[in-house]
Amino acid sequence: MTHKTGERVARQSARKTTVRPFLLAASVALGIGVLATPDMALAQDFRFNAISVEGNQRIEAGTIASFLGVARGEAISAAELNDGYQRVLASGLFESVEIEPRGNTLVVRVVEFPTVNRITFEGNQRIDDEALAAIVQTQSRRVFNPSAAEADAARITEAYSQQGRIAARVQPKVIRRSDNRIDLVFEVFEGGVSEIERIGFSGNQVFSDSRLRRVLETKQAGIFRALIRSDTFIEDRIEFDRQVLSDFYQSRGYVDFRTTSVNAELSDERDAFFVTFNVEEGQQFNFGEVTASSDLAEVDPDVFQQAIRLRSGSTYSPTAVETEIARLERLAIREGLNFVRVEPRVTRNDRDLTLDVEFLLTRGERVFVERIDIEGNTTTLDRVVRRQFRIVEGDPFNPREIRESAERVRALGFFGDAQVEAREGSTPQQVVIDVDVEERPTGSLSFGGSYSTDGGFGAAITFSERNFLGRGQQLSLGVTTGLDSSNYSFSFTEPAFLGRDVAYNFSANYLETDNLAAEFDTAIGNFSTGFSFPVSENGRLNLRYGARYSEITNLNDSVGSIIRAEAAQGQVWDSFVGYRYSFDTRRTGLNPNAGVLLEFGQDFGGLGGDSTYIESTLRAVAQTRVFNDDITLRATLQAGALSYSEGASRVTDRFSLGSSLMRGFEGGGIGPREVGPGDVNDPLGGNYFAVARFEAEFPLPLPEEYGISAGVFYDVGSLWGLEETNSNVFYDDFTARHVVGISLFWTTPLGPLRFNFSEALSKETFDEEQTFDLTISTQF
The missing domain is CATH 3.10.20.310 (membrane protein fhac)
Structure with missing residues (x-):
């Protein structure tokens, strides 16, 4: 009645075989059990004076006897003997088990499961061996368990499913080795990615499908489907999107909103999903x-x-x-x-x-914070996490403050996961706050290229570390070169100076330009250091000190008299103190459809430098969404003034309007300029500027997976004002230019690109237009 598994595999020791024969052996042995022996089936009671164990190699006979639970010399029924047999089998140590009474001796024959020699993976490319080894629970030099191997295969399959490869299959196989050992091989068929071909909504009346799709983290497959991973079907992400939808509607007053169900239909080719969110919006309150x-x-x-x-x-x-x-x-x-x-x-x-x-x-309850325990931070110092808590040991316990502190810990961006929980302390009146974090890389070294219609092609090397030495400090180094410029930069920020909500910043950069349009070169170095801190719920103040070096060199023969006079001054050093106040309602997010940003700053020069001046700048931005959030309206006002009481400004000091400030004109394309005999045509910049920009963004009737939307804009502004002038200088006074245009926004894996096509409605004779420019789109 013995059933042994793997005899054919044992004869062919190098041949792979699946683990399912092991499971078959166990099930057969379990089915026949004690009833396999006719004498046992007829007997009512047994009494054994000895237990003989055969076939065991690693497991002690006493251990097997303990599983049986059969006492020597005591009467035992057939049912009790069968229970003992089941316990031996359930131990998971044996490939097959057989028991046979021989008079007063109970013979137990076992075939032990082999030990795992090594674990390997075949066929995997998308997930490497190290990642898969961390998933499986079967270990080398441990007893092989076929059920555990099947469970490991299911875990690997689930890992592939989380990457959108629901067609992945994993089959565990064994290779017999000598000394009752095996090699366990997981053969992986990864399959293709099952993308989301279409996301639809049913029941929505207020917000369009396209607007709701922009809310979700899951995206439709687009033209860059080979590079974008957010279009793969992942069940956990779908559940997260249900919550995101609820938050979106709740924040807009739809308190009765709910997602009744989510239907995901797989295409006949099993390579794409069609997902539909069934929603009930309710009324707005x-x-x-x-x-x-x-x-x-x-x-x-x-x-x-x-x-x-x-x-x-x-x-x-x-x-x-x-x-x-x-x-x-x-x-x-x-x-x-x-x-x-x-x-x-x-x-x-x-x-x-x-x-x-x-x-x-x-x-509330009189409960105090006993202590805050932080675990999992191998690099980040405890104080970096602890300062996100506005409470310390001994303070009254406030659950809401703990939740807000947990959000601040996650917002640091240093951790892949951060869990903050409170548990009872040494007394019922005390709690212990457990902070369990999982760190992730925070540094980056990047090599890249850039292109702009103003500066042409360029190369960039950047190193940045957001958690320098585990102290939460930010450090960055960068080198950027273009056709006519080179920029070297360094910055360091301590976000919590002396443990307070005060950020300390130090930055320096050096810019060399070979300005072919103006036919002279410049060298500009900047250094600044300062502190910033909150002054209200939405307000923040920055106090700074800085120094500046500038030089104008390599003048061509066609350069005019004004720039020649400025270049004759040689190297100029300026030293200044300044402040900047910012008011940002986006920090509170009370209105999800609108926000306001206001920035105003001044620098006061004259502390040991070559000149005395006041430079003032203003930026105000307001944004709102209309027509059920489908259209975004934005208005921006920027202005600046530079006033000298000692010395005079140079072209390197004055403001210049490029496409980033006013579209439709080249850098230095508007404002005062010296136009003289020969080829003299020098943009001089201005001491004053004011620009107002108005724009609207809206979706296009194109498949959303293309990631293309559009906008229209209207800019009006001017650049003016010089200390020194002559008869060859034009546009020294305020003259407004007007520009209209359209924009195309294209979301790509390289970033959100913006294409501007513009037309100047009002301009001056010597202004230099730029009817097209390409930039990286920025969000307000």
Whole structure:
């Protein structure tokens, strides 16, 4: 009645065979069990004085007897003997098991599972051997378990599925070796990537399919399908997209939104999916009455009512409610009120589609933070993670603050995963905060090329480290060369100077230009250092000191008198102190459809330099989305003024309007210029500039997988003002230029490209137009 597995493989020791015969052996032995022997089937009781074990090589006979549980000299029934047999088989140590009573002796014959000599992988290209070895749980020099090998094959298949290769198959096979050893081989058929051919939506009325597709992390297969991996079908990503859709609608007041189901249909060729999100949008709600109240005698609700910034009539957003709660809880701490919690009570008014929000200040549990434990950071110092927490050991415990701290840890970008959890400490009144992080690479060395219509082709070498020496510091070095310029740069930033929310920055760069258009060369070196810190919820202030070196050399014969006079000054050094204030509502994100950015700065020169001056710059940007977020409207105003009280500006100091500031003209294409006899035609720059840009972006009726959208723009601006002039200088006064144009936006694996086609509506005779330019598209 013995059933042995792998006899044919044993005779051909070098031949591969699957692990399934092992499973068959176990199942057959399990099925026949004790009933395989007629005497055992008829007997009611057995009594054995001895247990004889045969076939074991590594496993001790006593260990097998312990699995049986048969006591010598004691009566045992056939059912109990069968249970013992099942225990031996279930140990997972034996390929086959047979028991046979011989009078007063119980004979147990076993064939041990072999040991794993080594584990190899064949057929894998997309996932290397090291990555697969980390997935499997079977180990070398351990007893082989066919069930575990099958489970490992399933894990490898799942790893390929996460890469969108759902057709992948993995088959474990064994190669018999001497001394009851085997080599375990996982044969991998990777298959092709199953892309998402189409993403559709059912039930959406407010937002179009194209707008919702832009929200999702999963994308449709496009023309760069060989390079883009976000178009592969991954179930976990689909689940994440369900949450993203919910957040998108909830932040816009659709509190009843839900995704009822997601249908994923596989094409007949099994190489593409058609995914449909079935949604119910519901109605949009606005904020109704917003109030603050308290059930604590020591709390004055009026103080908190005045601090509320939410206003009735604005679109309801859970993010806005959470931000308001955090603000009120910080106010409670400043008022000396510990263990005060703010609970939002929302009352729904279906008649007018509003939600009344009452912020109730109530007493929370008296729980303190016992300690903060950080694990998994092999490179990053503990203090880098710890300073993301606004609480320390001994402070009152605030669950909302812990959640916000966890988000700040993840936002560092130093970790692939960061989990922050709270558990009970040494007493019920104390908690321990566990921070478990998984580090990822933060440095990069890149070699690349660039192209712009202003500077032509160029090469770039850049080294950057976002977590220098594990201290959270940022370091970057760069060398960029073009047809007519070379730029060398260095920067260093300490984001938490002396452990405070104060960023220290040091930067230096050196720029050499061979400006063929102006027929002279320049050398400009800049150095600056300073501190920046928050001054309000949306405001930040930067204080800095800097020095600047400039020189004009290699003048051609056609250079005019003004630049010749400026070049005759030789090397010029400037030293300055300055500030820059920024106000950015995008930091809070209370309105997902709109945002405002305001920046204003001034530099005051004259601290030991060759000149005394004040340079002021302003930038204001406002953006909103209309027509259910399909069209983006943006308005930008930029201006600058340079005023000298000692000395005078040179062409290297004055402002110049290139395509980045005003489209439709070349760099130095507008503004004051000296035009004289012969070939003299020198752009001089200006001490003042003002530009207003208005643009709209909208989708095109093209397949979305092409990643192409369009826009229109209108720019108006001017550059003017010189200290020294002559009769050959034109456009020294304010003269507005007007430009209109269209833009094409193309999302590629190399980055979002922007093609601008422009036409000047108003220009001057010597202005130099640029009807086309190609740039990297930037987001506001």
